[in-house]
Amino acid sequence: MKRAAAQQNAPAIDTISYAGYRFPPDVISYAAWLYYRFPLSLRMVEQLLAARGIELTYETVRRWSVKSGLGIARLIRSTALGRGDKWHLDEVVVTINGKKHWLWRAVDQHGAVLDLLVQNRSDGHAARRLMRKLLKKHGRAPRVLITDKLKSYAAANRDLGINVEHRQHRGLNNRAENSHQPTRVREKVMRRFKSARHLQRFASIHDQVGNLFMHCRYHTNAQQKRALRAQAFETWESVTGTAMLERLAA
Known part of the structure; x- marks a missing residue:
């Protein structure tokens, strides 16, 4: 309220x-x-x-x-309003025209989607791109960062000099993993996304309306x-x- x-x-x-x-x-x-x-x-x-x-x-x-x-x-x-200070990050594979892409998404502790990025890799470079985008858009680092055990997140934090509490545990990241479900539903309805650009544009709008x-x-x-x-x-x-x-x- x-x-x-x-x-x-x-x-x-x-x-x-x-x-x-x-x-x-x-x-x-x-x-x-x-x-x-x-x-x-x-x-x-x-x-x-x-x-x-x-x-x-x-x-x-x-x-x-x-x-x-x-x-x-x-x-x-x-x-x-200002989003939460606890960020949940996760990535999911999306196949587009037979080629794997990774949809990286960040949500706060309230379930609001902070931002997303479609990339063709899941390494440290991709994680750094996501973190730079989040830091630029929100103007601050999170109080707590929660991810799965993908090592790319820790590497990105080191490269960017981000020194925050980082919890790496799959069971703690259900909020981010659940945020992918609406995209999966739309993927079926739309009979797959046509391109990485199509996915980026649609998901960016869909998440904000959500x-x-x-x-x-x-x-x-x-x-x-x-x-x-x-x-x-x-x-x-x-x-x-x-x-x-x-x-x-x-």
């Missing part, structure tokens, strides 16, 4: 531009919300919109999602859940500059 109150007092932010579109902004933002919030294919989103009398093609949904998604993710990140709505699910009673969900919708509307279609219909 403290997070919700702080978000209510957050300053006004820039919104996404919808200049040049034939459809109204609320339809565009609603399509992007459906695509990034739920495990739906582009064709499923097309059918859901058709059920509401909005006739368009799945290719239109794809273009909307690509063009507005990164801006939405950036604005969601800018409105978020961060916005993640507090609506667990460890809350019904009243708290409704309040957190309402606050998440208000933040989404502030970021996109539109009202949710469901609210317009009501």
Whole structure:
């Protein structure tokens, strides 16, 4: 509830531009919300919109999602409160066009995704790239770093001069490992990712949208859940500059 109150007092932010579109902004933002919030294919989103009398093609949904998604993710990140000081790092293999890639992801102790990076290796160089990106974006080192027993993390810390408590135990890193599950679900729905760039772009947007709505699910009673969900919708509307279609219909 403290997070919700702080978000209510957050300053006004820039919104996404919808200049040049034939459809109204609320339809565009609603399509992007459906695509990034739920495990739906582009064709499923097309059918859901058709059920509401909005006739368009799945290719239109794809273009909307690509063009507005990164801006939405950036604005969601800018409105978020400060993330936790305990970082969980993990990497998972993703096969793209028969070639192995590694999706490196960092989450805090609350389950919010801090950042991710798709790379074609899982060595110390890759771990250093991830840590540099995290340090640059958050401007500080974590209080505690939790990883599995991959030696690349310790090597990256030494090279970058990071001297923090580093816990290396697979059983302690379930939070980071579980953060990969939504990506696996989307991988099946989308019939695999087309390229490393596609995975990087999609996961970067998908994770930030997930961060916005993640507090609506667990460890809350019904009243708290409704309040957190309402606050998440208000933040989404502030970021996109539109009202949710469901609210317009009501």
